[in-house]
Amino acid sequence: MSELILHQYPLSPFAEKARLMMGLKQLNWRSVEIPRVMPKPDVVALTGGYRRTPLLQIGADIYCDTGLIADVLEHLQPEPSLYPVLHKGMARVLAQWADSTLFWASAAYTLSPKGVAAKFADQPPEALQTFAADRKAMRTNMVQLRPADATSAYRSYLRRIASMLDQDFLLTETPCLADLAVYHPLWFTRTGGPAISDIFDATPEVLAWMDRVAAVGHGQATPMSSTEAIEVARNHVPTPIPSDEVFQDDHGIPLGSRVTVAAESFGPETSEGVLVAATRTRLVIERTDERAGKVHVHFPRVGYVLRAAQA
CATH class of the missing domain: 3.40.30.110 (Glutaredoxin)
Structure with a gap:
């Protein structure tokens, strides 16, 4: 291969x-x-x-x-499989929700003015302008959540994710596609620093789960x-x-x-x-x-x- x-x-x-x-x-x-x-x-x-x-x-x-x-x-x-034997359909459905609904709530919150300031703190102003223009061109015909609405939705989604963590991972005791998909919008927020990652303070179990997912690593x-x-x-x-x-x-x-x-x-x-x-x-x-x-x-x-x- x-x-x-x-x-x-x-x-x-x-x-x-x-x-x-x-x-x-x-x-x-x-x-x-x-x-x-x-x-x-x-x-x-x-x-x-x-x-x-x-x-x-x-x-x-x-x-x-x-x-x-x-x-x-x-x-x-x-x-190891990305799809748990007893939860293949659920893994796919949860991943699709994470890649769409959850991601856009996360993105609108994370790229709010305070989030952008943190994400682009070490870059020149024109870098932010270029990024914003590029992403605007990609959002043709899309309705973008306002930061306040995104924040409310995001908090609700984090509580729902927390309610699923009766075991180490979302669907079973081992990670699967659902975990990786739900993780990545949250990772985008968490890597923005304390100015925006404080949204996780109310759901410490989500942070602990994120640490377990991160431990999966990136291969070689x-x-x-x-x-x-x-x-x-x-x-x-x-x-x-x-x-x-x-x-x-x-x-x-x-x-x-x-x-x-x-x-x-x-x-x-x-x-x-x-x-x-x-x-x-x-x-x-x-x-x-x-x-x-x-x-x-x-x-x-x-x-x-x-x-x-x-x-």
Whole structure:
């Protein structure tokens, strides 16, 4: 198997979720640090437009979204599992809630004026302006919670999480995907320092649980440049689509059609290519880039929009 290459940056909460997946499965991986704001030319060379963080690259296959990355890692190394035997559905549902509802409450609270001051304390004013403009562009058609409303919701969510901790982790005595997904929005807040992390004071059991999740670690990472990662893609061919892969046609778009895929909410950028797979769980497009060569870009079904490309 080709190396696992995670394209990420240290302060990304969703990258922290992916890093913990690597740790839970005790994997060796290569770390490509990418910009946290556009332009991201090396990312776009691999995806064709998609720019959210993180990406998992295996040879010439590019996997978008941590939900799909979790499934890929689970397939490559089933043990220890991200999905508890008796709670597979619950783990997925809880993770989806954490990645959406919980995350946006956390983000609106953490990036309130006092949180921003802490997060960007050691950076020039233009860094904050650039970050704010970049994220505003990604929130097209999204309603953003006001800090006060986010704070109220966030406090309620923390109490609900605390009520689930009758054992060491959320669903069982061992960590699973649900723990990693619920953890990463809270990690984003906690790393902002005491000015905003005092929201956890009312739920000490949540803090103790966070410490247990953090102990999972990040596996063994070694750096790789984005130039090297693009060369890896160029020097490989995408994994062939299995001949028995079931085509689930929910859109009336046949395989071989030119299509676009984009996130349904945050991050409006589209990736365009030829539809080579549409299973019950994922969409795969094939595209060719002058630097990366031929690649397959994989997206989960949930949370993404497939359309026929306009002629």
